[in-house]
Amino acid sequence: MLSCDISSPAVFFDTLSALHRLQQEQYHQHLVSQKPKVVKKIETEEFYQIQIFKQNGNFSSYELKVMRTFGNQNLVNLVVESRLDGFRKVFQFREIDIDIQKIDWQQFKNDNVLVLNIPKKIKYDVDDLIKCLKTNFLNLSPRSGTTFRTKERDDEKLNEKDPSNKQDVFKTLAEKQLESEKQESVRREAEKLASIERQVKLQAAIREENENQAQIKREAERRALIEKEMELRLARRKEAEKKVQQEAETQARIEAEKRRLAAVRERKERAKEETEQKERLQATQEYLSSLFGGALFSQIQDFATTKSTPQYTREKRGNLKDANILPSNSPSSESSVSKESPSLTPIHQENEEEHSDFELESIHSELDVPVPDSNIHSLKRHPSMEEIEDEEFVVLRKKFGN
Secondary structure (H helix, E strand, O other), X not given: OOOOOOOOHHHHHHHHHHHHHHHHHHHHHHHHXXXXXXXXXXXXXXXXXXXXXXXXXXXXXXXXXXXXOOOOXXXXXEEEEEOXXXXXXXXXXEXXXXXHHHOEEEEEOOOOEEEXXXXXXXXXXXHHHHHHHHHHHXXXXXXXXXXXXXXXHXXXXXXXXXXXXXXXXXXXXXXXXXXXXXXXXXXXXXXHHHHHHHHHHHHHHHHHHHHHHHHHHHHHHXXXXXXXXXXXXXXXXXXXXXXXXXXXXXXXXXXXXXXHHHHHHHHHHHHHHHHHHHHHHHHHHHHHHHHOOHHHHXXXXXXXXXXXXXXXXXXXXXXXXXXXXXXXXXXXXXXXXXXXXXXXXXXXXXXHHHHHHHHHHHHHHOOOOOOOOHHHHOOOOOOOHHHHHHHHHHHHOOOOOO
């Protein structure tokens, strides 16, 4: 019994196809077994015997033809054929060995066996004939070495002469032939089943190998796809990083440009403010000059100029001022002032202290004041209030009541 795994549709269809082929082969064997066939060829001292067997039907359509060969005239072909059963067999004999005219048919209906009897031509040896004659005349028993028949052949001859024994022999032969045919059929069927099973196993192994190869191929394709995807992701990441870097550089350039433009704008605004401040200062000077004129306007102008000059210029000017003040304050004048108005001396000292404090504040504020440009220096310079005060201080010191 053929057993195999039919878990998959492919294996099931392969098994079904194999069983179908097996059924066809069995049917073909059955047809072959139904056809007539030669089951036995027997040779005796008197004739040749050919036995033809078939399971069903009669032998009315069978005929014998004796044909000479063209190549060798001593050989003849005995052709046994039946068009109805599709049977044809050719047997070749020497013409000198058989008696063609005495060939006959014999049928055993119980066994459904057709026997073709081909008699032999009798040959006489001269030596054997002389010995036989001597034996007959002298009543001598023949020697065993001169006999032409064995016991086995005598038994066969006796059996052939007895019709009942012949039928038994043919029946036994037919049974043995059928048994051997059955055994051969079983053997062939087992071999075919084993061959089919091997073929199915081989196909299953081939299919499994193909599936393994396909799995390996799919795995390789999957790995290649993953590697390709990883490379694509890496390329995209690098491209994104490059793009981000380019954007950062672009943004940095934009910020730098903005800062540059802001610095330029700031410088322009600062220059504009300085220009406006100069214009306002000039307008203020003109207004004060037209309004007050004289010493007050000169003191204000000198004060603004002093705040805008560098420290070293201010110190130099202060030294010059001290040098100018010292001659004006002579001992004679101081003694006369002290004599004339002693009450005014504290007031003068207080004014000098305030003046020194104001001068120190102006010196410290010069560090934060920008250097004036040429437009401010081009203005008309008037004497400072300190100079005016120093120059006219004596004029204002008059006696009280005068």
